[in-house]
Amino acid sequence: MNRRRFVGYVLAAPVLVTAADLHHGEPAAADLTELLDLNDIMTAAALPTSGLISVEINPDGTASFALPRAEVGQGITTSTAMLIAEELSLPLHRVRVTLADARPELLFNQLTGASNTTIATYTPIRVAAAVARHRLLEAAAALFGAPVTGLRLEDGVITDRAGRRVGIGELAATAASPKTLSVPVELAPRESFTVIGKPHSRIDARDAVTGRKKFAMDLDVAGAKPAMLCRPPTINGKVGAVANLGEVLAMPGVTDVVTVSTGVAVRAETFGQCIDAVRALRVSWRRGTVDGKSDATVLAELAAAELPLGPRPPTPVVEGRFTFHFRSNSALEPNCAIADVRGGRAEIWSGLKSPIVAKQAIAARLGLPLGNVTVHVTEGGGSFGRKLFFDAALEAAEVSQKIGKPVKLMWHRADDARQGRTHPMATSRVRVAYAGDVVLGYEQRHTSVTTDLGHGLGELFTAMAAKLPIGDAAFAQTFFQFSHTSPYRFGVHSRLLSETGKGFNTGSMRNVYSPDTTCARELIVDRLADRMGKDPYRFRLDFLRDERARAVLRQAAEAGGWGRALPAGVAQGIAFHSEYKGVSAALMEIDCRPETVNRPIRDGVGGPRVTRAVFAVDVGLVVNPRGLEAQMMGCVMDGIALALTSSLHLRDGYFLEASWDNYFYTRQWNTPPDLRIIIMPSSSERPGGAGELGVAAAMAAVACAYGRATGTMPTTFPINHGTLSFTPKPTIPPIPASPTDGGTRA
Amino acid sequence: MPEHTFRVNGKQVTVDVADDVRLLWVLRDILGITGPKYGCGINVCKACTSHLNGRAVSPCSIPVSDLEPADEVVTIEGLAATAGAELHPMQQAWLDHDVVQCGYCQPGQIMAAVALVHRVAAEGREITEADLDGLRNICRCGTYARIRAAIKAAAKNM
Ligand code: FES
Numbered sequence: 030m031n032r033r034r035f036v037g038y039v040l041a042a043p044v045l046v047t048a049a050d051l052h053h054g055e056p057a058a059a060d061l062t063e064l065l066d067l068n069d070i071m072t073a074a075a076l077p078t079s080g081l082i083s084v085e086i087n088p089d090g091t092a093s094f095a096l097p098r099a100e101v102g103q104g105i106t107t108s109t110a111m112l113i114a115e116e117l118s119l120p121l122h123r124v125r126v127t128l129a130d131a132r133p134e135l136l137f138n139q140l141t142g143a144s145n146t147t148i149a150t151y152t153p154i155r156v157a158a159a160v161a162r163h164r165l166l167e168a169a170a171a172l173f174g175a176p177v178t179g180l181r182l183e184d185g186v187i188t189d190r191a192g193r194r195v196g197i198g199e200l201a202a203t204a205a206s207p208k209t210l211s212v213p214v215e216l217a218p219r220e221s222f223t224v225i226g227k228p229h230s231r232i233d234a235r236d237a238v239t240g241r242k243k244f245a246m247d248l249d250v251a252g253a254k255p256a257m258l259c260r261p262p263t264i265n266g267k268v269g270a271v272a273n274l275g276e277v278l279a280m281p282g283v284t285d286v287v288t289v290s291t292g293v294a295v296r297a298e299t300f301g302q303c304i305d306a307v308r309a310l311r312v313s314w315r316r317g318t319v320d321g322k323s324d325a326t327v328l329a330e331l332a333a334a335e336l337p338l339g340p341r342p343p344t345p346v347v348e349g350r351f352t353f354h355f356r357s358n359s360a361l362e363p364n365c366a367i368a369d370v371r372g373g374r375a376e377i378w379s380g381l382k383s384p385i386v387a388k389q390a391i392a393a394r395l396g397l398p399l400g401n402v403t404v405h406v407t408e409g410g411g412s413f414g415r416k417l418f419f420d421a422a423l424e425a426a427e428v429s430q431k432i433g434k435p436v437k438l439m440w441h442r443a444d445d446a447r448q449g450r451t452h453p454m455a456t457s458r459v460r461v462a463y464a465g466d467v468v469l470g471y472e473q474r475h476t477s478v479t480t481d482l483g484h485g486l487g488e489l490f491t492a493m494a495a496k497l498p499i500g501d502a503a504f505a506q507t508f509f510q511f512s513h514t515s516p517y518r519f520g521v522h523s524r525l526l527s528e529t530g531k532g533f534n535t536g537s538m539r540n541v542y543s544p545d546t547t548c549a550r551e552l553i554v555d556r557l558a559d560r561m562g563k564d565p566y567r568f569r570l571d572f573l574r575d576e577r578a579r580a581v582l583r584q585a586a587e588a589g590g591w592g593r594a595l596p597a598g599v600a601q602g603i604a605f606h607s608e609y610k611g612v613s614a615a616l617m618e619i620d621c622r623p624e625t626v627n628r629p630i631r632d633g634v635g636g637p638r639v640t641r642a643v644f645a646v647d648v649g650l651v652v653n654p655r656g657l658e659a660q661m662m663g664c665v666m667d668g669i670a671l672a673l674t675s676s677l678h679l680r681d682g683y684f685l686e687a688s689w690d691n692y693f694y695t696r697q698w699n700t701p702p703d704l705r706i707i708i709m710p711s712s713s714e715r716p717g718g719a720g721e722l723g724v725a726a727a728m729a730a731v732a733c734a735y736g737r738a739t740g741t742m743p744t745t746f747p748i749n750h751g752t753l754s755f756t757p758k759p760t761i762p763p764i765p766a767s768p769t770d771g772g773t774r775a
Numbered sequence: 776m777p778e779h780t781f782r783v784n785g786k787q788v789t790v791d792v793a794d795d796v797r798l799l800w801v802l803r804d805i806l807g808i809t810g811p812k813y814g815c816g817i818n819v820c821k822a823c824t825s826h827l828n829g830r831a832v833s834p835c836s837i838p839v840s841d842l843e844p845a846d847e848v849v850t851i852e853g854l855a856a857t858a859g860a861e862l863h864p865m866q867q868a869w870l871d872h873d874v875v876q877c878g879y880c881q882p883g884q885i886m887a888a889v890a891l892v893h894r895v896a897a898e899g900r901e902i903t904e905a906d907l908d909g910l911r912n913i914c915r916c917g918t919y920a921r922i923r924a925a926i927k928a929a930a931k932n933m
């Protein structure tokens with residue numbers, strides 16, 4: 030079968046609009062018995078409606094495409110533009126990629142998750158663009174009266190052998206079709222690529238550096254005034270009574286005060302006045318969903334829910350039990366949305382990764398027919414799992430409906446940290462049995478506070494469940510199994526997940542389980558190597574199954590100078606992780622000497638410093654290496670934070686952390702001065718996903734390095750969780766006062 | 776309501792708003808200048824960083840009544856004009872190093888970086904790693920390494 034031949038459509042339209050139809054074209058991937066990992070499931074689920082995505086040629090010589098995904102920083106608008114530029118031989122700056130509104134007919138093909146975007150859209154987008162190319166060449170041939178074979182399309186201009194020229198914009202109308210046609214095309218062969226695989230800078234960079242890039246809160250929607258909520262002191266508490274509603278309504282700038290399901294909403298002329306009004310509200314609160322719970326009680330629940338390991342084998346074993354505390358998946362842009370719900374219609378603007386589910390949920394909440402709800406997907410200021418949910422959009426819709434006015438609703442950072450989504454606390458128990466130089470079996474029991482996956486991924490799996498080769502296992506278990514491959518030759522594997530404890534607002538955070546499960550596994554691998562008297566790097570090299578895996582590991586070790594002499598208190602760690610059809614390896618060097626650990630940092634934490642980070646990655650075909658490098662850099666920063674500094678402390682039913690001076694995400698003073706990302710050349714024809722891939726190996730390598738530098742294997746993450754490095758802010762009022770020292774305190 | 780007069784990006788403005796409203800909201804909600812971003816509202820994340828008379832400040836934590844008519848506020852939108860070009864050298868360096876991921880923190884990062892380079896130059900020395908470690912702006916996308924590279928490059932052209 031020719032794997033580059035597909036069928037596409039020319040759609041009936043006044044200008045040339047082409048679309049992809051993969052029902053006949055897609056090889057292999059549709060065979061559900063051959064599903065290998067989560068991404069195969071997502072891609073296969075997306076197939077039946079992929080044909081609806083289309084490329085439009087505009088009279089000004091540009092091509093446009095509405096991407097049914099969310100751009101939240103991962104660079105998919107740029108990589109998508111590159112695919113179109115490649116097939117259409119168009120300069121990148123003449124491809125306009127926008128984000129599509131919620132389109133329920135796309136079903137599962139509008140969910141941005143599990144690093145799936147490039148994997149699922151790589152072929153359909155190219156097919157649509159290739160059909161456009163084909164039509165444009167035919168239109169030029171008719172215009173010139175010359176055969177298509179003698180034409181060249183370059184830089185958006187078609188020339189014939191006689192030197193006649195016509196721009197594609199001039200052909201936009203003549204190449205169009207009054208009725209829908211189906212057209213066979215052949216995609217450009219990999220050897221001829223001039224755009225795909227070359228480094229390109231982001232297409233939205235100029236807007237971002239000049240302040241022109243518009244996020245949801247930057248949009249000017251008529252009448253949409255700032256709104257905020259006064260929220261409960263404990264997680265998911267409910268409003269009892271408001272003592273001074275009238276008084277707050279009379280405050281400067283305040284236009285509305287209203288009780289909604291999640292708190293008391295205020296709308297005002299400015300957000301500053303919203304903050305003051307929220308702080309002035311006197312509300313009696315009812316219980317939350319986890320009142321009285323703390324880190325210790327949740328840990329006890331996890332211990333009780335842990336599934337037993339198998340019978341202890343007669344051979345020697347290495348065992349470990351690891352704890353991963355709650356973590357916040359807050360992006361820098363807080364939860365926010367604009368809503369205008371009036372006259373039986375709703376219009377919503379928000380950075381959403383699952384806009385179809387959001388649209389359905391909003392329609393249901395408002396009691397409106399689906400067709401009366403329009404959901405616009407705006408550019409998102411980071412996601413990390415947070416934007417799979419639409420908490421702010423739902424809330425904004427409710428507030429707008431109640432007061433009958435448009436609102437621009439934003440969560441204060443304190444709300445975002447305390448009532449927002451968190452990555453669930455988890456424990457991971459690992460046992461490895463070995464004899465001599467042979468590993469006989471690997472068992473892992475991962476126990477986690479329930480992860481809320483009710484944003485579309487769950488529906489996607491339900492729809493596919495009947496066809497899954499593993500039968501009707503619970504969804505989370507399915508997700509766990511499918512997102513975990515076994516890279517090492519470790520004999521008999523048994524990995525089980527159990528979830529417990531509802532009531533928390535959870536979600537993924539640049540992956541659901543992998544960073545934690547990988548960190549636990551890699552620490553045990555180090556211990557096993559030690560028992561067998563082997564070097565941690567040599568051990569991994571000996572036990573990794575496939576050559577691609579060994580190649581990234583070798584690359585990281587060589588580039589990072591594995592084994593070089595270092596002073597006492599400074600050490601290297603190395604770790605491996607595979608997922609999303611990608612393989613990755615990290616080498617980290619960490620400085621745990623007291624003078625480094627105790628360096629003074631104002632309103633932040635220093636602690637051990639990663640001084641060198643080398644990360645090697647092979648994701649298959651790379652569309653944009655510069656973008657991939659950026660993603661891996663971000664993953665390394667996340668891995669460092671997860672291992673060393675960032676967590677939430679639960680006490681009496683609420684999280685102590687209320688802002689960035691409490692929640693210690695990696696800052697400049699924690700970054701590795703020496704950071705290198707190595708992208709492996711790949712012979713694969715298919716791209717891999719990357720947005721989340723790098724976190725697991727990075728976190729694990731930091732943990733392994735820390736263990737080797739201090740001589741003690743860390744078992745609780747982040748390692749500084751036991752020390753509270755800040756004074757918790759009050760919970761009533763729920764948000765801090767605006768300071769006045771912005772001009773003096775740098 | 777009290778009137779407040781000051782300069783923003785080279786233009787005199789007068790706003791009619793309560794004294795204690797912080798400058799960030801005056802810029803964003805009243806004047807429609809949305810480059811400075813909200814990330815914390817308490818002077819810790821630095822996403823709102825702008826310049827006041829050439830110094831980096833956090834508008835989320837400055838009451839508008841603190842401003843005098845001669846005070847010059849420069850936001851990311853007005854930065855290029857201070858260099859008399861279409862892009863400030865720092866913005867150009869940001870493009871050259873493809874720093875931006877989601878972009879939400881970047882206006883603040885760039886404004887902080889420009890002020891840092893000016894301060895270090897005024898002290899008659901070169902930028903050090905310790906200076907870069909001292910930048911407090913958060914980037915939740917983790918663009919720190921490219922930020923450092925871009926600042927070093929721009930410092931040469933400023
Ligand atoms: S919003 Fe001003 S410092 Fe965070």
Ligand code: FES
Nearest residue numbers: 878880914915916
């Ligand atoms: S680029 Fe997203 S927060 Fe910095």
